[in-house]
Amino acid sequence: MRIRSFLFVALMAMVSFRVAAAGPDAAVIERGQYLMNGVVACGNCHVARGARGEPLFDKGLSGGMVFDEPAFKAYASNITPDPETGIGKWTDAQLAKAIREGVRPDNSIIGPPMPIEFYRHLSDEDLKAIIAYLRAQPPVKNLVQRSTYNMPLPPAYGPPIKSVKAPPASNKRAYGEYLAQIGHCMECHTPRDGKGMLQHGKLGAGGQVFKGPWGESVSRNLTPHPSGLKDWTDAQIVTAVREGVDRDGKPYRPPMGFGFYKTISDADMAALIAYLRSLKPQAFAGGR
Numbered sequence: 025m026r027i028r029s030f031l032f033v034a035l036m037a038m039v040s041f042r043v044a045a046a047g048p049d050a051a052v053i054e055r056g057q058y059l060m061n062g063v064v065a066c067g068n069c070h071v072a073r074g075a076r077g078e079p080l081f082d083k084g085l086s087g088g089m090v091f092d093e094p095a096f097k098a099y100a101s102n103i104t105p106d107p108e109t110g111i112g113k114w115t116d117a118q119l120a121k122a123i124r125e126g127v128r129p130d131n132s133i134i135g136p137p138m139p140i141e142f143y144r145h146l147s148d149e150d151l152k153a154i155i156a157y158l159r160a161q162p163p164v165k166n167l168v169q170r171s172t173y174n175m176p177l178p179p180a181y182g183p184p185i186k187s188v189k190a191p192p193a194s195n196k197r198a199y200g201e202y203l204a205q206i207g208h209c210m211e212c213h214t215p216r217d218g219k220g221m222l223q224h225g226k227l228g229a230g231g232q233v234f235k236g237p238w239g240e241s242v243s244r245n246l247t248p249h250p251s252g253l254k255d256w257t258d259a260q261i262v263t264a265v266r267e268g269v270d271r272d273g274k275p276y277r278p279p280m281g282f283g284f285y286k287t288i289s290d291a292d293m294a295a296l297i298a299y300l301r302s303l304k305p306q307a308f309a310g311g312r
């Protein structure tokens with residue numbers, strides 16, 4: 025009896041030791057999972073695609089989505105840990121540089137539409153969490169075609185980054201802006217000029233047209249203007265982002281990552297809304 029209870033205690037100690045040892049890593053992966061399945065939504069582009077562009081969720085982030093534009097034909101890369109066709113041979117530092125600075129281990133530049141300008145804002149901690157999550161995924165063999173660019177890629181997206189800290193979550197507006205950066209919301213919700221550059225003076229005014237299998241969608245005005253979100257309640261914005269449903273009950277179309285945003289926490293949603301409500305009111309930048 026005594027021996028058995030001793031064994032039991034020893035066993036419990038072992039179990040709790042293992043949980044404790046796995047604790048910090050598990051928390052980091054969990055943070056990565058929250059970001060990837062939520063506001064960061066890398067999968068919106070990197071999830072595997074079939075011949076007709078349909079998502080193949082069982083093949084994870086093994087890539088293949090095609091972006092066919094006048095200036096480029098880009099294919100989303102395989103970012104599963106497969107050593108041959110994915111990122112399995114890259115070190116954490118190499119992955120960090122690729123995601124946050126757009127530079128691969130061989131020093132080549134990752135082209136659009138990967139939104140590197142926005143990912144430059146990723147905090148060290150969140151970047152680490154995303155990398156831990158990527159490493160924890162099953163490797164999937166999928167050789168993705170090389171992208172071709174009929175335009176020069178920049179030599180870099182900016183100076184090398186040493187360290188980035190996120191603003192404290194207690195500062196709702198600033199933290200909401202951080203979330204909007206790493207969710208690259210304004211990349212789609214800001215109009216572009218004739219050269220395809222974002223018109224930062226019209227931040228959030230919408231009007232970008234997206235053509236795809238869904239037909240044509242136009243990004244909406246997210247600023248507090250009557251043609252934007254001025255008359256929307258917080259609850260209506262939450263439903264739009266999380267459920268992908270308009271105020272009149274109509275579902276939105278891609279490419280906004282509807283489906284990913286379901287799990288954005290209440291606190292993060294409140295921060296995003298505080299940020300959107302702080303934008304300069306702008307008239308809708310779209311033609312329609």
Ligand code: HEC
Nearest residue numbers: 066069098099100101103122123133134135136137138171
């Ligand atoms: C809007 C679409 C889009 C989003 C969102 C996106 N990517 Fe990409 N990503 C691409 C495309 C397209 C490429 C290939 C570009 C090229 O060929 O130069 C790419 C390339 C990469 C590469 C280089 C892989 C290689 O083998 O060269 C990595 C790593 C990567 N993405 C990781 C991520 C992570 C992590 C996220 C989320 C934080 C993310 N991407 C979000 C479209 C996207």
Ligand code: HEC
Nearest residue numbers: 207208209212241242243244264265276277278279280281
């Ligand atoms: C890849 C492009 C893209 C990204 C990234 C994106 N959106 Fe959108 N969003 C759209 C498009 C396009 C629509 C309109 C879809 C339609 O009309 O069917 C839309 C619609 C919306 C709406 C509905 C507004 C209205 O007036 O009906 C809200 C709110 C919104 N987005 C907020 C966000 C937030 C917050 C983020 C970042 C977390 C974000 N979006 C990221 C493209 C994008």
